[in-house]
Amino acid sequence: xxxLVAVKRVIDYNVKVRVKPDNTGVDLANVKMAMNPFCExxxxxAVRLKEKGVASEIVVVSIGPKACQEQxxxxxxxxxxxxxxxxxxxxxQSLEAAKLLKSVVEKEEPKLVILGKQSIDSDNNQTGQMLxxxxxxxxxxxxxxVVVEGEKVNVTRExxxxxxxxxxxxPAVVTTDLRLNEPRYASLPNIxxxxxxxxxSMTPADLGVELAPRLSTLKVEAPASRQAGVKVxxxxxxxxxLKNEAKVI
Amino acid sequence: xxxxxxxxxxxxxxxxxxxNVVAAxxxxxxxxxxxxxxxxxxxxxxxxxxxxxxxxxxxxxNAVYGHFLGENLGELVAEVGKDYxxxxxxxxxxxxxxxxxxxxxxxxxxxxxxxxxxxxxxFVRPIYAGNAMATxxxxxxxxxxxxxxxxxxxxxxxxGSATVESLDVVKDAGLSQFINxxxxxxxxxxxxxxxxxxxxxxxxxxxxNFKMLEQIADLLGAAVGASRAAVDAGFVPNDMQVxxxxxxxxxxxxxxxxxxGAIQHWAGMSESKVIVAINKDEEAPIxxxxxxxxxxxxxxAVPQLEEELKKVL
Numbered sequence: 001x002x003x004l005v006a007v008k009r010v011i012d013y014n015v016k017v018r019v020k021p022d023n024t025g026v027d028l029a030n031v032k033m034a035m036n037p038f039c040e041x042x043x044x045x046a047v048r049l050k051e052k053g054v055a056s057e058i059v060v061v062s063i064g065p066k067a068c069q070e071q072x073x074x075x076x077x078x079x080x081x082x083x084x085x086x087x088x089x090x091x092x093q094s095l096e097a098a099k100l101l102k103s104v105v106e107k108e109e110p111k112l113v114i115l116g117k118q119s120i121d122s123d124n125n126q127t128g129q130m131l132x133x134x135x136x137x138x139x140x141x142x143x144x145x146v147v148v149e150g151e152k153v154n155v156t157r158e159x160x161x162x163x164x165x166x167x168x169x170x171p172a173v174v175t176t177d178l179r180l181n182e183p184r185y186a187s188l189p190n191i192x193x194x195x196x197x198x199x200x201s202m203t204p205a206d207l208g209v210e211l212a213p214r215l216s217t218l219k220v221e222a223p224a225s226r227q228a229g230v231k232v233x234x235x236x237x238x239x240x241x242l243k244n245e246a247k248v249i
Numbered sequence: 250x251x252x253x254x255x256x257x258x259x260x261x262x263x264x265x266x267x268x269n270v271v272a273a274x275x276x277x278x279x280x281x282x283x284x285x286x287x288x289x290x291x292x293x294x295x296x297x298x299x300x301x302x303x304x305x306x307x308x309x310x311n312a313v314y315g316h317f318l319g320e321n322l323g324e325l326v327a328e329v330g331k332d333y334x335x336x337x338x339x340x341x342x343x344x345x346x347x348x349x350x351x352x353x354x355x356x357x358x359x360x361x362x363x364x365x366x367x368x369x370x371x372f373v374r375p376i377y378a379g380n381a382m383a384t385x386x387x388x389x390x391x392x393x394x395x396x397x398x399x400x401x402x403x404x405x406x407x408x409g410s411a412t413v414e415s416l417d418v419v420k421d422a423g424l425s426q427f428i429n430x431x432x433x434x435x436x437x438x439x440x441x442x443x444x445x446x447x448x449x450x451x452x453x454x455x456x457x458n459f460k461m462l463e464q465i466a467d468l469l470g471a472a473v474g475a476s477r478a479a480v481d482a483g484f485v486p487n488d489m490q491v492x493x494x495x496x497x498x499x500x501x502x503x504x505x506x507x508x509x510g511a512i513q514h515w516a517g518m519s520e521s522k523v524i525v526a527i528n529k530d531e532e533a534p535i536x537x538x539x540x541x542x543x544x545x546x547x548x549x550a551v552p553q554l555e556e557e558l559k560k561v562l
Contacts (some may be wrong), residue, residue: 095352137469141345215385234553249469
């Protein structure tokens with residue numbers, strides 16, 4: 001079966017972000033970018049499904065500026081077969097991303113679509129669910145285990161309080177949680193091979209989707225900063241301060 | 250304006266997060282209705298009717314909603330919610346699962362995890378793991394919103410007298426089926442709403458050592474949390490994880506033991522009122538934000554803490 005994986009280019013997760021002085025956003029100039037960590041897990045899961053003989057082809061798609069091709073190439077180096085780049089320099093919000101992915105799903109007809117549960121920049125946690133709704137598919141969100149069995153996929157989900165397993169009819173959408181797998185590193189030969197793998201480029205207009213953002217960001221501010229407090233000498237002083245100074249116990 | 254709040258519950262009792270979401274709804278202003286969808290959830294409907302500020306409770310009691318499957322809830326809420334100006338749910342795993350589905354079915358954007366209401370269409374939410382706060386304005390006719398419960402003080406759970414109506418809208422998308430669940434058993438307070446949280450990180454070294462934290466937690470009536478490192482190392486189950494990808498907590502007191510304080514962990518506890526760090530590495534980033542820091546080996550400090558607490562409590 002064919003598996004479609006969506007990946008996003010985001011700021012590297014280790015970078016301490018800085019809010020622009022004019023409060024229009026976060027400063028992304030000259031900042032290290034990378035594949036969103038949850039998307040890496042999605043790619044890894046697809047590759048494992050291929051290694052198990054469950055998936056026959058892995059198509060990886062990314063939406064964004066030209067530079068996104070870097071992340072598509074990374075996914076190809078990790079084992080995806082071909083890439084689709086939906087090129088736009090505009091801001092793409094979750095609903096629009098889901099609409100763009102829906103048209104890719106209609107063209108490619110994958111049995112399984114895997115996305116990360118959230119991107120670490122916008123922290124929305126929406127796209128997979130929206131795509132599932134628009135395509136009329138079931139959704140296995142926050143997956144920590146994915147088992148394909150015939151025309152169904154069993155997804156173990158990380159929920160408040162523990163784990164929950166659901167069976168979804170295929171085709172279905174799965175979004176990955178951090179504990180689904182440990183992504184591999186791309187080897188140099190695979191990085192070289194990935195350069196020769198096919199990568200189609202298209203625009204939102206080619207897919208018949210008009211970008212119409214519904215949310216406008218009025219301003220972006222740094223959160224209220226918190227100052228270091230005091231160091232205490234020992235446990236007795238700590239308990240005394242908590243009881244008599246902070247009055248929290 | 251009319252606001253629909255989707256109750257969070259376990260079919261037998263209303264979760265406190267619902268009261269926090271009603272508080273967010275009050276901040277928006279307008280009539281507040283609560284939808285309770287579940288199976289044999291009559292008691293939840295009664296409880297929701299007592300919440301302050303609620304005018305009507307709609308109860309959709311059917312087996313198809315028993316396990317809160319996103320596909321079925323999505324269709325139900327989109328159907329019931331289309332006549333409201335705002336649809337709100339707590340940003341727990343259930344709300345995060347079905348609400349974007351509601352938004353897509355209604356063809357509107359969703360505003361995730363709001364921490365503040367500026368006006369009926371403008372909200373403040375964290376981005377980049379809480380390292381920036383974005384003020385966003387929605388131009389949609391229906392605002393679909395998930396609310397960070399810890400950012401709003403709950404309304405009173407008693408004293409209200411809303412009417413309760415039963416709804417016989419049955420939406421079975423037929424796409425998914427509940428198989429089973431494994432819920433962690435604990436007598437301690439719920440992590441997300443506990444007044445005190447004691448958390449352990451990689452420095453705990455193994456799961457057995459978390460017992461030391463549990464003893465402290467029992468003395469304080471606290472919940473026990475963990476960093477991702479502790480969860481990934483298999484010390485404790487994942488539902489104890491505090492952070493960007495785990496639970497967001499904002500207790501009166503957060504005690505971080507053997508936790509360095511990475512950005513992703515910080516995202517889950519930075520709103521705590523008082524933060525205590527116990528770490529043997531005095532360069533650990535957690536000390537830059539802790540109100541009270543103790544540089545010490547946790548294996549000596551935690552047992553001492555237990556003794557000291559016994560003296561004063």
